[in-house]
Amino acid sequence: MTLPAPTPGRTALVTGASSGIGAEIARELAARGHHVTLVARTTAKLESLAExxxxxxxxxxxLTTDLSDRAARAGLAARVEALGLVPDVLVNNAGLSTLGPVSSSDPEAEMNLVEVDVTSVVDLCSRFLPGMVERDRGAVLNVASTAAFQPLPGQAAYGAAKAFVLSYTQSLAGELRGSRVTATALCPGPVHTGFGERAGFAKEDAEAALPAVMWIDAAEVARVAVEAMDRGRLVAIPGKVNRLAASLAQITPRSLLLPVLAKNHPGLK
Structure with missing residues (x-):
């Protein structure tokens, strides 16, 4: 087992913990005895989960924090320390998506996506990993997506962001070899969390575009994620069908894959 032992004074910091996968990961870690530090923008939801x-x-x-705010992110480590807690686990789960073709996109919304989905991951890893390496214990889980394995016309920035997260996490794992600190990329397929609705497309459209067999419950995704961290796995893809789809996406010629993806994406209807 590679997850640091849950002891008093240690914590697992989970971003995007107010709902969905983040909340379920927090529940899974807490069930295993870990103290969790919940991070998101919505105080009421975080306090409800804490209760x-x-x-x-x-x-x-x-710790209510807007992860699109660089100053707020910069102060997060000090706020954890002020609580008398040592962060032994970092879960970078916070993320969002835009929808539609780049040619009609809102530049501010696109940059906000990059700030939360990409820059925040790099920022928090850079701030929390040094302590883990110094203590020679720790685990990082960065939440990517099966979108990381293929282009995603209709959600171009999101797909590229998740490809970055996957590559970045794999590089971290290479750097951490020989230590007792691990890095794992979680790459879920479609999950009913309200994520798609917040991005701008209806639940019915998403379900029509992706077969029912690909959808995984958020609690199951969290179980797979924490188990992968505990076993020191590099990449975790919940669901056999999603693992197969990710493998096929990587080997299918883009000239064949792109027209199919573009035709079926709700953002390009």
């Missing part, structure tokens, strides 16, 4: 975890024997701290 839930406490009611079931867990413990949690809430």
């Amino acid at each position: 839930e975890l406490s009611a079931t024997g867990g413990s949690a701290a809430v």
